[in-house]
Amino acid sequence: xxxxxxxxxxxxxxxxxxxxxxxxxxxxxxxxxxxxxxxxxxxxxxxxxxxxxxxxxxxxxxxxxxxxxxxxxxxxxxxxxxxxxxxxxxxxxxxxxxxxxxxxxxxxxxxxxxxxxxxxxxxxxxxxxxxxxxxxxxxxxxxxxxxxxxxxxxxxxxxxxxxxxxxxxxxxxxxxxxxxxxxxxxxxxxxxxxxxxxxxxxxxxxxxxxxxxxxxxxxxxxxxxxxxxxxxxxxxxxxxxxxxxxxxxxxxxxxxxxxxxxxxxxxxxxxxxxxxxxxxxxxxxxxxxxxxxxxxxxxxxxxxxxxxxxxxxxxxxxxxxxxxxxxxxxxxxxxxxxxxxxxxxxxxxxxxxxxxxxxxxxxxxxxxxxxxxxxxxxxxxxxxxxxxxxxxxxxxxxxxxxxxxxxxxxxxxxxxxxxxxxxxxxx
Ligand SMILES: [Zn+2]
Numbered sequence: 001x002x003x004x005x006x007x008x009x010x011x012x013x014x015x016x017x018x019x020x021x022x023x024x025x026x027x028x029x030x031x032x033x034x035x036x037x038x039x040x041x042x043x044x045x046x047x048x049x050x051x052x053x054x055x056x057x058x059x060x061x062x063x064x065x066x067x068x069x070x071x072x073x074x075x076x077x078x079x080x081x082x083x084x085x086x087x088x089x090x091x092x093x094x095x096x097x098x099x100x101x102x103x104x105x106x107x108x109x110x111x112x113x114x115x116x117x118x119x120x121x122x123x124x125x126x127x128x129x130x131x132x133x134x135x136x137x138x139x140x141x142x143x144x145x146x147x148x149x150x151x152x153x154x155x156x157x158x159x160x161x162x163x164x165x166x167x168x169x170x171x172x173x174x175x176x177x178x179x180x181x182x183x184x185x186x187x188x189x190x191x192x193x194x195x196x197x198x199x200x201x202x203x204x205x206x207x208x209x210x211x212x213x214x215x216x217x218x219x220x221x222x223x224x225x226x227x228x229x230x231x232x233x234x235x236x237x238x239x240x241x242x243x244x245x246x247x248x249x250x251x252x253x254x255x256x257x258x259x260x261x262x263x264x265x266x267x268x269x270x271x272x273x274x275x276x277x278x279x280x281x282x283x284x285x286x287x288x289x290x291x292x293x294x295x296x297x298x299x300x301x302x303x304x305x306x307x308x309x310x311x312x313x314x315x316x317x318x319x320x321x322x323x324x325x326x327x328x329x330x331x332x333x334x335x336x337x338x339x340x341x342x343x344x345x346x347x348x349x350x351x352x353x354x355x356x357x358x359x360x361x362x363x364x365x366x367x368x369x370x371x372x373x374x375x376x377x378x379x380x381x382x383x384x385x386x387x388x389x390x391x392x393x394x395x396x397x398x399x400x401x402x403x404x405x406x407x408x409x410x411x412x413x414x415x416x417x418x419x420x421x422x423x424x425x426x427x
Contacts, residue, residue, distance in 0.1 A: 070114035122205030204249030211384020302364035353405035
């Protein structure tokens with residue numbers, strides 16, 4: 001080897017060593033940044049389980065390949081054991097993992113390549129994470145494995161897909177057997193106060209809408225719902241239950257079941273979606289459930305919302321009537337009337353506190369509102385497709401006023417029932 005060639009080799013080695021060192025530093029930094037609070041809390045915890053380990057951190061995901069073969073590779077701080085399944089309608093590949101701290105830009109997987117239409121990743125439940133790949137055309141994994149990189153300092157989870165025919169894909173697809181999350185979450189002893197179930201939309205692997213300025217729906221609605229819960233609890237008049245109390249995925253069916261299991265007096269689902277067709281539309285809107293949508297926009301919105309389970313890799317083809325059980329038509333009608341009545345009260349109260357949509361009371365077939373025995377509404381706080389709404393929604397002062405208005409309308413709506421209960425109580 002001549003001197004120049006030797007220099008080039010040395011330079012290449014140094015460069016790749018520098019890249020490796022930088023990557024390793026990034027992995028460590030991301031691991032510490034993502035996990036710092038729990039690290040501290042858990043280190044101080046005398047009950048810390050033996051052998052406790054922080055979840056691996058994912059810092060990057062790369063799509064390569066074409067219509068014949070596509071590879072999706074996640075860079076992780078440690079190896080993980082993947083479990084793979086295929087699902088149809090739409091065609092998806094679901095990879096279940098132990099908990100992974102995904103530190104990726106929220107819209108990273110929105111743009112596909114080759115066989116992959118899009119992909120997403122996130123928490124499914126405590127200790128469980130998931131990657132869902134939506135396919136552009138039928139494809140089967142030929143290899144899904146963790147491999148060490150950077151001399152073992154990091155790991156790459158490689159998912160290699162090959163084009164397949166419809167028949168082969170259909171044969172490989174298996175629907176998921178759902179666990180019943182709601183069953184374990186039934187309320188303790190009832191203390192006589194009405195139960196309000198608050199439902200922050202989306203969560204975990206399902207980010208919901210991503211709006212102007214990368215505002216993420218699941219985070220905005222969670223922050224708002226917590227504020228609303230605090231206000232309701234402070235009044236002492238209600239018992240408040242949230243369908244999720246962290247950034248975790250909850251299926252639409254489980255949300256409904258939680259409301260039913262707690263015998264809720266009211267179910268309020270909180271969202272802040274984007275309207276693709278009408279980005280100029282803004283203002284708060286209250287939706288109730290109906291078989292026929294009040295307008296085309298509401299129908300589109302409900303359709304998008306009803307996809308939440310499919311987004312997370314669940315089989316959405318369940319019978320919407322299943323939750324109805326043996327309840328009488330009278331109960332259904334009564335619930336519907338109450339839902340409308342509450343929507344009207346809510347719109348009335350919000351008028352003073354926030355900007356309303358020009359048609360603020362609407363209806364459509366939202367699955368999450370289908371409990372036949374629990375009056376249910378869905379509140380779109382505003383639309384993340386509107387710049388002015390995003391400005392409002394991220395403002396502490398607005399959030400406080402809007403949460404106050406919703407809390408007081410819940411108070412007004414349930415006041416007759418509370419008075420009745422008080423009158424009937426033994427003295
Ligand atoms: Zn939503």
